[in-house]
Structure formats: C-alpha cells, structure tokens
Amino acid sequence: xxxxxxxxxxxxxxxxxxxxxxxxxxxxxxxxxxxxxxxxxxxxxxxxxxxxxxxxxxxxxxxxxxxxxxxxxxxxxxxxxxxxxxxxxxxxxxxxxxxxxxxxxxxxxxxxxxxxxxxxxxxxxxxxxxxxxxxxxxxxxxxxxxxxxxxxxxxxxxxxxxxxxxxxxxxxxxxxxxxxxxxxxxxxxxxxxxxxxxxxxxxxxxxxxxxxxxxxxxxxxxxxxxxxxxxxxxxxxxxxxxxxxxxxxxxxxxxxxxxxxxxxxxxxxxxxxxxxxxxxxxxxxxxxxxxxxxxxxxxxxxxxxxxxxxxxxxxx
Amino acid sequence: xxxxxxxxxxxxxxxxxxxxxxxxxxxxxxxxxxxxxxxxxxxxxxxxxxxxxxxxxxxxxxxxxxxxxxxx
Numbered sequence: 135x136x137x138x139x140x141x142x143x144x145x146x147x148x149x150x151x152x153x154x155x156x157x158x159x160x161x162x163x164x165x166x167x168x169x170x171x172x173x174x175x176x177x178x179x180x181x182x183x184x185x186x187x188x189x190x191x192x193x194x195x196x197x198x199x200x201x202x203x204x205x206x207x208x209x210x211x212x213x214x215x216x217x218x219x220x221x222x223x224x225x226x227x228x229x230x231x232x233x234x235x236x237x238x239x240x241x242x243x244x245x246x247x248x249x250x251x252x253x254x255x256x257x258x259x260x261x262x263x264x265x266x267x268x269x270x271x272x273x274x275x276x277x278x279x280x281x282x283x284x285x286x287x288x289x290x291x292x293x294x295x296x297x298x299x300x301x302x303x304x305x306x307x308x309x310x311x312x313x314x315x316x317x318x319x320x321x322x323x324x325x326x327x328x329x330x331x332x333x334x335x336x337x338x339x340x341x342x343x344x345x346x347x348x349x350x351x352x353x354x355x356x357x358x359x360x361x362x363x364x365x366x367x368x369x370x371x372x373x374x375x376x377x378x379x380x381x382x383x384x385x386x387x388x389x390x391x392x393x394x395x396x397x398x399x400x401x402x403x404x405x406x407x408x409x410x411x412x413x414x415x416x417x418x419x420x421x422x423x424x425x426x427x428x429x430x431x432x433x434x435x436x437x438x439x440x441x442x443x444x445x446x447x448x449x450x
Numbered sequence: 451x452x453x454x455x456x457x458x459x460x461x462x463x464x465x466x467x468x469x470x471x472x473x474x475x476x477x478x479x480x481x482x483x484x485x486x487x488x489x490x491x492x493x494x495x496x497x498x499x500x501x502x503x504x505x506x507x508x509x510x511x512x513x514x515x516x517x518x519x520x521x522x
Contacts, residue, residue: 257459
C-alpha cells in the first residue's frame with residue numbers, strides 16, 4: 135500500500151517514463167517547500183496537448199499486473215480532454231495503484247488559474263516553482279494567503295525578484311525592494327502597482343500600507359470569485375441535467391476509458407461549455423470585481439485603481 | 451503550453467526573520483517543523499498519513515478552482 139507521498143513519486147515516475155510533462159503544485163508543493171504540514175491529495179499541471187497520452191497511460195496501468203484502478207470522482211470536473219482543459223477546467227480523479235491501495239485523489243490542471251503559460255516552470259523532480267504555486271494560492275481562503283507571503287519570503291531569500299509579487303508585509307517588501315535591481319523593480323511594479331508605494335515614498339505609514347495590501351488581496355479574491363462562478367454554475371447545470379438520465383450511475387465501475395467516453399459524451403450532449411469565459415471580456419470581470427471591492431471595503435475607485443494589477447496578471 | 455524545466459533552487463538556510471514570521475503567522479509548532487530537513491518533514495507527514503484518515507479538505511471542488519469558501 136502506498137502512502138500519499140510514495141504515490142506521488144510512483145505516479146511522477148510513470149509520467150516521466152511515458153514522457154508526459156507535468157508539474158506538482160498546490161498542497162503537496164507547499165509541503166515540499168516547508169509551508170504546509172499536512173495534505174493527502176495531489177494537484178498536477180499537465181499540458182492539454184499531452185492529455186491524450188495521459189489517458190493512454192491510464193489504460194496501460196489498468197492492464198498492468200497488479201492493475202491500477204483509475205476513476206473519475208463523483209464531482210469530476212470536466213472530462214480529461216483538451217477541448218475543455220485548455221480553457222481552465224480541472225479534472226478530478228481517484229487512483230488506486232494496487233488492490234490494497236488507499237484512494238489517492240488526483241486533480242489535474244492544464245491551464246492553472248492566474249498562471250501565465252510562459253512562466254510555467256518545474257524542477258527536475260517535477261515541483262512547480264514557488265512563483266507558480268503562489269499564483270495558484272491566491273484564492274479566497276484565508277489560510278492560503280500566509281502561504282503566498284511565505285513563498286514570497288522564500289523567493290526573496292533565494293534572490294528571486296518574483297518575491298516582490300507575493301510579499302504582504304512592509305518590512306519584508308522593503309528589504310526585497312532594496313535588494314532588487316532597477317530593472318527588476320520596474321518589471322515587478324508593472325505587474326504589481328502596489329510596489330509604486332515603495333518607490334514613491336521615503337516614509338510609509340504602516341496603516342496606509344496595510345489598507346493597500348488588504349485592497350489588493352480583495353481584488354484577487356473578487357476576481358477569482360468572478361472567474362470560478364463561471365465554471366461552477368454551468369457545471370452544476372450540466373450535472374443536474376445529466377443525472378436525470380435513466381439508470382444514471384456515477385462514477386461507474388467501468389474502466390477509465392469507458393468512463394471517459396461516457397463523461398465526454400454527456401459534457402458535449404448537455405452543453406458543458408468548453409470555455410466558460412469565451413463570451414465575457416476579462417476586463418468586464420475585473421470591472422465587476424473592482425465594483426465589489428469598492429463596496430465591501432468602502433473604498434473610492436481611485437484608491438482601488440492604485441493597487442489594481444493589470445488584467446493579464448489577474449486573468450492570464 | 452510548455453512546462454520549462456529549470457535547475458532546482460539550492461537548499462538554503464532561511465533567515466531567522468523568516469522563521470519568526472512563520473511562528474507569528476502559522477504558530478510555533480509549524481515554524482519548528484519548517485526548520486527540519488526535508489526528509490524529516492516528509493517522515494512526519496507520512497506518520498500522519500499512516501495514523502489518521504481524515505479528508506484532505508472539506509470543499510468538494512479544489513480551492514484553486516473555486517476558492518473553497520462559498521461552494522458546497
């Protein structure tokens with residue numbers, strides 16, 4: 135029986151052997167970086183163009199001795215298919231790597247939220263970079279934000295300018311700012327307008343700074359909310375329609391390929407949108423989020439605009 | 451989309467400021483755990499996995515997709 139950490143290595147080995155590129159992210163990456171003590175599930179970034187080969191690998195593993203079992207979970211997300219996954223959906227699987235194995239929950243991303251594709255990096259062991267993990271952790275859960283700052287601290291101590299994008303405490307930001315070159319400062323300020331405060335003021339009022347940090351976080355949270363509801367709403371609609379089918383059973387006990395065909399057919403048949411953001415300009419999502427921030431934080435639009443990251447940062 | 455492979459960052463000893471921040475933000479116990487070498491940290495996690503069977507997260511959808519807070 136493999137423990138979650140052993141499974142992580144086993145599955146990574148299988149992907150490497152099949153020459154399928156991947157990066158391990160989220161909770162397990164935070165354990166790896168010493169910022170999260172406990173997690174069991176694993177999150178993997180696998181490019182959409184390699185998902186066909188991933189499904190082939192699953193078929194092979196199901197035929198191995200001892201056989202693996204791979205199944206979609208009940209809340210399965212989208213089919214593991216490029217037409218959906220390339221547009222920000224996730225796919226949720228359970229994997230048993232032997233008969234006596236515990237269930238390993240595996241979530242697959244092909245277009246991870248808030249991550250610019252040109253920045254997608256992993257090390258030779260397959261760990262997503264700290265910057266990628268920090269971007270993905272900008273959720274609306276309170277517990278994720280200290281991790282974002284912690285990854286920023288680590289990046290700064292590794293002399294990486296991206297630390298400036300993630301730090302949320304004034305002294306740490308001032309130290310990282312001091313260590314950065316002029317070019318790095320300019321590059322990072324273009325991505326995080328809040329950094330202008332460090333350049334413009336000789337003395338920064340800590341409370342004034344704290345308010346700006348809070349506004350900035352609220353922006354990320356509200357933009358995330360705008361984005362994810364465009365996935366969860368149509369998914370729920372799709373699922374409600376699908377489960378009306380006669381003798382509907384999900385997840386079925388079929389082999390993964392059969393399950394996949396069933397889910398793919400249902401997703402297409404019941405109109406799960408491959409790209410839920412296709413009809414909404416990203417600027418409009420950000421504008422709605424900013425209006426919410428102004429209301430929640432009793433902030434003027436100008437005040438929010440001072441810390442508003444560019445649209446390509448919020449919704450790449 | 452291509453995932454670029456980069457050399458791993460060298461293991462470094464983080465500053466006392468870092469661990470002090472961690473103790474403030476996440477508690478003394480976590481800060482003490484973070485000071486352990488990676489193998490020791492993983493050993494501890496394995497012990498938890500072998501001795502407890504708790505859900506990883508109470509949210510059905512992964513937090514990176516939905517934030518986890520408002521969705522059942």
